[in-house]
Amino acid sequence: MESLSNRKKVVSNKKMTFMEKLYFPAILGGMWITFKHLFKKHNTVKYPEVKREFAPVYRGQHVLKRDEEGRENCTACGLCAVACPAEAITMTSEERKKGEEHLYREEKYASMYEINMLRCIFCGLCEEACPKEAIFLTDRIVPTYFERNDFIYGKDKLVEPVDQRVDISKRQLTGKRPA
Amino acid sequence: MIIKLIIVVVLFAVTLGIAAYLTLMERKVAAWMQDRIGPDRAGPFGLLQPLADGGKMFFKEDFRPTNADKWLFIIGPGIAMFTSLITGAVIPWGPDLQLFGETISLQVADVNIGILFIMGAVSIGVYGIMIGGWASNNKFALFGAIRASSQMISYELAMGVSVITIVMMTGSLSMRDIVDQQHGFWQDGWFSWNVFKQPICFVVFLITALAECNRAPFDLPECESELIGGYHTEYGAMKLGFFLFAEYVNMFISCAVISALFFGGYNFPGMDYFSGNTLAILGTLVFFAKTFFFIFVFMWIRWTLPRFRYDQLMHIGWKKMIPIALINLLITGVVIAYTEGWFSKDKSNESASNAKIEQPLGVNTSPEKTKTGNSL
Numbered sequence: 001m002e003s004l005s006n007r008k009k010v011v012s013n014k015k016m017t018f019m020e021k022l023y024f025p026a027i028l029g030g031m032w033i034t035f036k037h038l039f040k041k042h043n044t045v046k047y048p049e050v051k052r053e054f055a056p057v058y059r060g061q062h063v064l065k066r067d068e069e070g071r072e073n074c075t076a077c078g079l080c081a082v083a084c085p086a087e088a089i090t091m092t093s094e095e096r097k098k099g100e101e102h103l104y105r106e107e108k109y110a111s112m113y114e115i116n117m118l119r120c121i122f123c124g125l126c127e128e129a130c131p132k133e134a135i136f137l138t139d140r141i142v143p144t145y146f147e148r149n150d151f152i153y154g155k156d157k158l159v160e161p162v163d164q165r166v167d168i169s170k171r172q173l174t175g176k177r178p179a
Numbered sequence: 180m181i182i183k184l185i186i187v188v189v190l191f192a193v194t195l196g197i198a199a200y201l202t203l204m205e206r207k208v209a210a211w212m213q214d215r216i217g218p219d220r221a222g223p224f225g226l227l228q229p230l231a232d233g234g235k236m237f238f239k240e241d242f243r244p245t246n247a248d249k250w251l252f253i254i255g256p257g258i259a260m261f262t263s264l265i266t267g268a269v270i271p272w273g274p275d276l277q278l279f280g281e282t283i284s285l286q287v288a289d290v291n292i293g294i295l296f297i298m299g300a301v302s303i304g305v306y307g308i309m310i311g312g313w314a315s316n317n318k319f320a321l322f323g324a325i326r327a328s329s330q331m332i333s334y335e336l337a338m339g340v341s342v343i344t345i346v347m348m349t350g351s352l353s354m355r356d357i358v359d360q361q362h363g364f365w366q367d368g369w370f371s372w373n374v375f376k377q378p379i380c381f382v383v384f385l386i387t388a389l390a391e392c393n394r395a396p397f398d399l400p401e402c403e404s405e406l407i408g409g410y411h412t413e414y415g416a417m418k419l420g421f422f423l424f425a426e427y428v429n430m431f432i433s434c435a436v437i438s439a440l441f442f443g444g445y446n447f448p449g450m451d452y453f454s455g456n457t458l459a460i461l462g463t464l465v466f467f468a469k470t471f472f473f474i475f476v477f478m479w480i481r482w483t484l485p486r487f488r489y490d491q492l493m494h495i496g497w498k499k500m501i502p503i504a505l506i507n508l509l510i511t512g513v514v515i516a517y518t519e520g521w522f523s524k525d526k527s528n529e530s531a532s533n534a535k536i537e538q539p540l541g542v543n544t545s546p547e548k549t550k551t552g553n554s555l
Contacts, residue, residue, distance in 0.1 A: 027484065034212045034483045044216040 056170040059122040059137040062115055062158055063166040067105055070162040073134035076110035080126035080135055088119035089126060106132075113158060117142045117151040136168040187268075187287055194267050198427040199229040201474065205427075208478045236420035244413050248314040255311025256414065256421035262304040263428040269293035270435050271355045273445045273463030277456055285463060286355060293354035294342055297436060298335070301391055304429065305331040308393075308400060311422065312410030323409025326489065327400035330390055333496035334397075338387035340504035341380045344511050345373055345440055358444035363451060374441040377511070381441045383504045388433045390496070393426060395481040402486055430477055431470065438469035 019025060045052050054060075065073050076093030094111040096104045103109075126135050145151060160166045203218065203225060210217030218225035243252055270293075273285040290296055305328050312324025349357045361371050374381045390397040401409035411422045438444060445462030453461055487495070516522065 030483045031479060034479060037214055038208075038211045040214050042211075042216050043214050046216075 054139040058139045058171075059124045061117075061138055061140040061142045062120075062126070062153075063136050063138050063140075063168065064113065064155065064159040065134055065136060065166075065168070066160060066162065069102070071101075071103060071105040072109060072159060073105055073132045074110050074113065075106045075108045075132055075134070076113070077108075077131065079129040079131060083125040083129035084120075085123060085125060086119045086121045088116045088121075090114050110155070113155050115153050115158065117153055118148065136166075136171060138166055138168060138171070140166075182281070182283055183287065186283075186285070190267055190272075190287060191264065194264060194428055194431065195424075197431050198424055199233065201427040201431060202232065202423070203228050204474070205478050205481075208475065209482050212479075212482045233420070236417045239416040241416045241418070244316060246316040247413060248316070251310050251314035252413075253418070255307050255314055256418045256425070257307070258310060259304060259307030259425040260421045260428075262300050262307060263425040263432065266297050266300045266429075266432045267435070269296050269354050270432070270439060271358050271444060272466060274459045276459040285459065289353060289355050292352045294346065294352050294357065294436075294440070297354075297432075298339060298342065301429075301433075302331070302335060304425075307422075307425065308410045311414065312400075315410070315413035317413050319406045319408070320410050320412045323400045323406050323412070326406075327393065327410060330393075330397065330399060330492060330496070333493060334387040334390035334500065337383055337496065337500035337504045338391060340501065340508055341383040341387070342440070344377060344380045344504070344508050347508070347511055347515060348373070348376065354439055354444075358439050358446065361443040361446050363446055364443070364448035371446070372441065372443040377441070377507070379503065379507045380511075381437075383500055383507070384441065385437065386495075387500060388437060389477065389480065390492075392430050392433055392477070394430065394477055396484040396487050397492060398481075398486060399489060399492060430474060434470045434473035434477065435466070437473050438466060442469050444469075 067073055076091050078091065078093075081087075081089040081091060091110045091113040093108050096107050096109055122137060124137050127137055142151075206228075207217040207225070209215075218228045221227040221231045243249065268287040269290055271284075271286040271289070276283040276285055308327040309324045312320040312327070315321075345357065346352055349360050351357060351360075357373075361373055363371055365371060369375065393400050399409075400406075401411065406412070411419055414422060445466040447462070447465040450458060450462065
């Protein structure tokens with residue numbers, strides 16, 4: 001049959017010649033290849049000192065965004081929790097009181113918002129489900145801890161501080177679905 | 180006496196130190212051949228890595244399986260370590276040293292059966308692996324031990340025959356004599372090193388030495404992928420360390436034997452320009468340089484070739500290595516007999532040729548003849 005891919009190889013069981021049976025030319029050829037590798041560039045990245053650049057769409061630790069005036073975007077609608085295939089997200093909602101307008105953008109907000117980083121599979125579906133552009137995945141790595149409870153991240157770790165905004169522009173530009 | 184004791188202690192320490200740093204060298208060579216950097220965290224260039232590994236080995240739990248034979252389980256690594264360390268005793272590490280008006284031989288014991296002693300000690304070495312593997316009471320360990328013993332027995336034959344070839348040419352079993360006969364680099368119109376007189380013998384010896392050391396591509400007794408470590412599956416802590424250490428000591432000693440038997444030991448081109456202590460120190464350095472070159476070759480081969488299948492191993496050992504070594508032995512014998520004048524019909528002619536050669540019986544004095552004998 002005609003090969004469509006042009007990658008078909010016919011296996012031959014021809015008798016080996018004497019030189020091939022000796023194996024020494026083949027072995028020396030193999031050793032020459034490994035010898036050449038001694039002088040090649042190492043591919044190792046010395047991790048804690050040198051960090052490799054992440055892909056723009058890298059999905060790491062989540063961030064709960066604030067708007068330009070420093071108000072939390074999240075309205076505790078629960079769509080992220082519904083979308084989450086790993087059931088890692090949970091939250092309780094509360095009504096915004098008078099005088100808290102500078103803290104929360106809309107009338108409802110999340111008084112408690114937790115992501116279990118041991119359950120999370122970093123698929124990014126919460127980000128896609130969010131109608132308020134409140135939750136994003138970033139290029140930060142979740143560190144390891146000795147206790148399971150330490151992996152449950154509350155609002156103290158998830159909400160970005162007002163004075164240290166987390167840059168998500170790369171992910172917004174590349175990771176977004178076309179409208 | 181005291182000098183001998185000092186040499187013994189120095190040899191012991193140097194052998195152990197080299198074996199420890201061979202583990203680092205192996206990991207570095209492996210890393211470079213795989214385009215990696217290798218261990219570099221413990222000290223500069225990872226130089227403290229062997230210490231860290233040794234410390235780890237000492238402080239791990241000394242575990243023994245319930246159904247293991249207690250004493251044999253402990254003796255196994257001990258035998259492996261002991262036999263690999265005693266082989267260094269007969270290797271001549273350098274020419275004689277003149278110190279405080281005394282002549283110090285850089286060799287623990289110049290026994291006149293040195294090479295036989297090494298072969299014997301290496302054969303006992305398999306007992307450590309066998310006893311260790313059997314006493315573990317584990318099927319993988321037993322598989323590894325069985326493979327080790329059958330492999331050692333098969334390859335010892337070819338190794339012995341190739342050593343006999345060298346012994347026939349030299350006329351002596353003493354390591355010192357074998358090395359001294361390869362004086363310099365050029366003698367009587369041909370290279371003096373045995374590798375140029377007996378290249379086939381050298382190849383056979385190199386391959387069998389790889390097999391005797393349980394190094395890849397002959398590392399069937401401990402293949403990680405099939406037997407999860409083979410004979411040392413059940414071992415941990417320093418008992419495992421002893422097995423691994425013995426392996427590296429073995430590798431060091433067999434590389435030293437290769438360079439002594441075939442590459443002139445401490446002889447080097449232009450050694451006649453030096454004398455006395457300068458020659459002794461230079462010779463020792465040259466010997467170690469040759470040894471380390473062969474250690475690198477061993478590692479190079481390990482990280483190039485995949486492991487043999489068990490039937491292939493036996494096929495090469497019994498049907499390839501032994502016939503090649505035997506034919507080489509036969510041809511060498513014929514050439515030696517020819518140069519001794521055994522084939523001349525005239526009796527007076529024989530004695531004349533003997534008188535002309537002026538060498539003890541069994542010594543091949545005509546290297547060109549040997550060369551033609553090999554190419555036959």
